[in-house]
Amino acid sequence: MQEEKNISEEQKSFLEKTRAELVIGGYSERTLKMYLCYLEAFFGQTKKPVQEVSREDIVKFIAIKKEKENLTNTSIALVHASLKFFFKTILKSSLMDEIKIPKKEKKLPTVLTQKEIKALIKSAKAGRDRTIVEFLYSTGVRVSECANMRLTNLDLHEGIARVEGGKGKKDRIIILSKKWIHNLKKYLKRKKNPSKYVFSKKNGKPITSDTIERMVKKYAIKTGIQKKVTPHCLRHSYATHLLEAGESIRKIQELLGHSNLSTTQIYTFVSTEELKKVQSPLDKL
Numbered sequence: 001m002q003e004e005k006n007i008s009e010e011q012k013s014f015l016e017k018t019r020a021e022l023v024i025g026g027y028s029e030r031t032l033k034m035y036l037c038y039l040e041a042f043f044g045q046t047k048k049p050v051q052e053v054s055r056e057d058i059v060k061f062i063a064i065k066k067e068k069e070n071l072t073n074t075s076i077a078l079v080h081a082s083l084k085f086f087f088k089t090i091l092k093s094s095l096m097d098e099i100k101i102p103k104k105e106k107k108l109p110t111v112l113t114q115k116e117i118k119a120l121i122k123s124a125k126a127g128r129d130r131t132i133v134e135f136l137y138s139t140g141v142r143v144s145e146c147a148n149m150r151l152t153n154l155d156l157h158e159g160i161a162r163v164e165g166g167k168g169k170k171d172r173i174i175i176l177s178k179k180w181i182h183n184l185k186k187y188l189k190r191k192k193n194p195s196k197y198v199f200s201k202k203n204g205k206p207i208t209s210d211t212i213e214r215m216v217k218k219y220a221i222k223t224g225i226q227k228k229v230t231p232h233c234l235r236h237s238y239a240t241h242l243l244e245a246g247e248s249i250r251k252i253q254e255l256l257g258h259s260n261l262s263t264t265q266i267y268t269f270v271s272t273e274e275l276k277k278v279q280s281p282l283d284k285l
Contacts, residue, residue: 015043018035018090039086053095062076062083076102077101083096110227110233116223120225129219131180131187131199134183142167142235143232149198167257216234239267
């Protein structure tokens with residue numbers, strides 16, 4: 001946990017209690033970090049004994065995050081969730097019950113064309129970098145799942161892999177591209193530093209999600225793609241291209257590890273192949 005600044009010993013104690021509850025609750029490391037970060041910022045702003053915090057204090061804090069720091073509705077929802085967890089779970093208070101949050105923006109995910117995917121892969125440095133980019137696109141895994149993939153989770157003979165502890169602490173099976181398997185074997189053969197992770201640093205430890213994020217961004221800029229390209233963008237592209245190829249949305253749901261089909265159905269709005277077949281009425285005049 002990051003170093004606490006400008007908060008009381010009582011507030012530090014509550015931060016530790018919250019951290020323990022999050023750990024026991026099985027929350028991801030990323031969620032734990034963000035919840036504690038927002039809670040610490042809240043304590044730093046209110047500068048009140050925790051038991052004296054009012055509804056107005058909470059509303060003011062969220063409003064500042066929205067107006068002055070220009071957080072997105074999605075981030076505001078995370079701020080709200082962190083405070084709700086604290087007040088409901090730690091303080092057993094109902095202060096958060098009637099505090100509304102803005103609806104999440106219904107933005108369509110960014111998807112690359114197959115031509116852009118080819119260019120991105122080609123621009124990546126041969127070896128580890130290119131194998132990572134190919135893996136992200138060919139499996140649709142999340143960036144953290146890519147970073148933590150172990151060699152023992154790969155079944156190259158069957159062409160499948162096991163994602164362990166994905167979002168929601170769920171395991172799932174993903175398919176492996178035959179082309180990727182071929183390239184992976186060449187990469188592993190040349191790899192000088194042994195590691196239990198598929199993608200690792202020189203010391204054998206797993207590559208970080210941040211490193212992968214920066215890598216993908218670098219190669220997107222090098223390629224000249226104007227869209228905002230992230231590892232998650234490759235996940236979106238994977239799902240959309242599968243849908244356009246006629247794959248069942250139920251199968252895509254399983255491969256992506258979505259709990260609800262409604263989450264996967266966003267890709268039915270992104271797919272443009274069928275839409276492009278519609279003729280504009282202007283062309284019929």
